[in-house]
Amino acid sequence: MKPTKPAPSQPLIELCNVTKTYSSEAGDFPALHGVNLQIQPGEFLGIVGKSGAGKSTLLNMITGVDDLTSGEVLYNQPGGETIPLHELDENDLALWRGRNMGVVYQSFQLLPMLTLLENVLIPMDLCGLYHPRESRARALELLRLVEIEEHAHKLPAFISGGQQQRVAIARALANDPPILVADEPTGSLDSVTADHIFDMFEKLVERGKTIIMVTHDNSLAPRFTRHLVIADGEIQAVETIQ
Numbered sequence: 316m317k318p319t320k321p322a323p324s325q326p327l328i329e330l331c332n333v334t335k336t337y338s339s340e341a342g343d344f345p346a347l348h349g350v351n352l353q354i355q356p357g358e359f360l361g362i363v364g365k366s367g368a369g370k371s372t373l374l375n376m377i378t379g380v381d382d383l384t385s386g387e388v389l390y391n392q393p394g395g396e397t398i399p400l401h402e403l404d405e406n407d408l409a410l411w412r413g414r415n416m417g418v419v420y421q422s423f424q425l426l427p428m429l430t431l432l433e434n435v436l437i438p439m440d441l442c443g444l445y446h447p448r449e450s451r452a453r454a455l456e457l458l459r460l461v462e463i464e465e466h467a468h469k470l471p472a473f474i475s476g477g478q479q480q481r482v483a484i485a486r487a488l489a490n491d492p493p494i495l496v497a498d499e500p501t502g503s504l505d506s507v508t509a510d511h512i513f514d515m516f517e518k519l520v521e522r523g524k525t526i527i528m529v530t531h532d533n534s535l536a537p538r539f540t541r542h543l544v545i546a547d548g549e550i551q552a553v554e555t556i557q
């Protein structure tokens with residue numbers, strides 16, 4: 316009997332003809348032009364492109380932190396239903412992200428009135444996946460993982476940009492989300508610390524997470540499973556590495 320071809324795995328996230336136009340007093344600016352993208356479970360997807368190319372805009376469409384202008388962003392729950400993320404309201408989206416997706420913002424977005432430890436606790440408090448005693452130990456462990464535990468009780472204003480970036484990574488991992496979206500997560504780090512973080516991401520992918528990461532570091536390209544180049548709001552090239 317002829318072997319049957321295995322069914323292609325269902326993408327975890329699908330972007331269908333996604334456009335984003337920013338409107339301001341200066342007029343309309345089309346930042347994404349009909350992007351189609353399928354992200355498979357377990358991928359380590361790298362996104363590169365010049366400053367202003369639309370990388371952060373693309374991530375904002377995937378995470379839903381900003382509204383798209385047209386198109387669809389679908390999340391295919393493994394073994395379950397398809398959720399149109401672009402149709403969820405802000406509360407439902409925040410809850411969905413809390414359980415499914417950690418986000419490392421390019422500008423970190425730590426809450427300035429809270430200590431580093433409290434910043435990492437927020438996603439856990441929001442979702443209630445961990446008992447409060449467990450969540451505190453977990454937050455400290457995550458801060459230790461990014462080598463910043465000794466500063467746990469400081470406010471973000473009293474640590475460096477690279478240290479804030481590491482707290483943002485710890486916070487994104489707080490609920491152990493299956494998907495991590497990271498916008499230049501090593502951009503403020505020295506090369507040794509950046510390597511340490513990238514190694515950590517590789518281990519997370521080995522353990523089954525899906526990671527979507529923007530970087531300016533072209534030397535990382537061979538270490539992604541797939542690598543997109545974005546220019547002028549369009550995907551120019553897709554290179555599959557493995």
Ligand SMILES: Nc1ncnc2c1ncn2[C@@H]1O[C@H](COP(=O)(O)OP(=O)(O)OP(=O)(O)O)[C@@H](O)[C@H]1O
Binds near residue numbers: 368421
């Ligand atoms: N809120 C906004 N209002 C108007 N235009 C915007 C806004 N945010 C971004 N843009 C424009 O959209 C384009 C894409 O911006 P985006 O932030 O996605 O670029 P990027 O590839 O992430 O750049 P960088 O590498 O510098 O972070 C840029 O031309 C930018 O000026």
Ligand SMILES: [Mg+2]
Binds near residue numbers: 370371372421498
């Ligand atoms: Mg950006």
